Amino acid sequence: MNKKDMYIWRDNLLWEGMRMMLPEHKEKLIQQEKDDWKVELHGELDDDQWYEIGLVVMDALKHTLLVKVTYWDDGFYIDRHCYIYKVDHENKRVRIEYAPEIDSIREWIDMRVIYDVQRI
Numbered sequence: 327m328n329k330k331d332m333y334i335w336r337d338n339l340l341w342e343g344m345r346m347m348l349p350e351h352k353e354k355l356i357q358q359e360k361d362d363w364k365v366e367l368h369g370e371l372d373d374d375q376w377y378e379i380g381l382v383v384m385d386a387l388k389h390t391l392l393v394k395v396t397y398w399d400d401g402f403y404i405d406r407h408c409y410i411y412k413v414d415h416e417n418k419r420v421r422i423e424y425a426p427e428i429d430s431i432r433e434w435i436d437m438r439v440i441y442d443v444q445r446i
Contacts, residue, residue, distance in 0.1 A: 364401025368441055382443045383420060386410040390426055396442040397435050407446060 371379075386393045387410040395406045411432055412421040418437040423430045 361401070365398075365403065367398050367439065371441075379440065379443045382445055383410055383413060386443075386445070387413060392446045394442075394444045394446055395420075395422060395435065395440065396444075398439040398441060403441060 408422040409426050411423040419434045423432040
């Protein structure tokens, strides 16, 4: 077998296993790629940061102001432009809504995952 034939023969064998990929394998590869982009939850915020977040949250709650909330969710930091609907001091969470209407979408966010709150 000459050198050219060996190269062609090896090249075909090299990619032989990639001809077929099961849907389960493809999903696992996609999930593994997403997992590579995940980040850890930030450390504990200091008192000054909590004070600034508290000022913005309470001001937005009182005056129905639009804010940008940055929080951690399942390995990713998410920015939401929303209104503060309610603050639950007992369970340490904030309820946000996406429009100040009766039928708007609302969700709870734990205080421990909030990284930043800014006025818009």
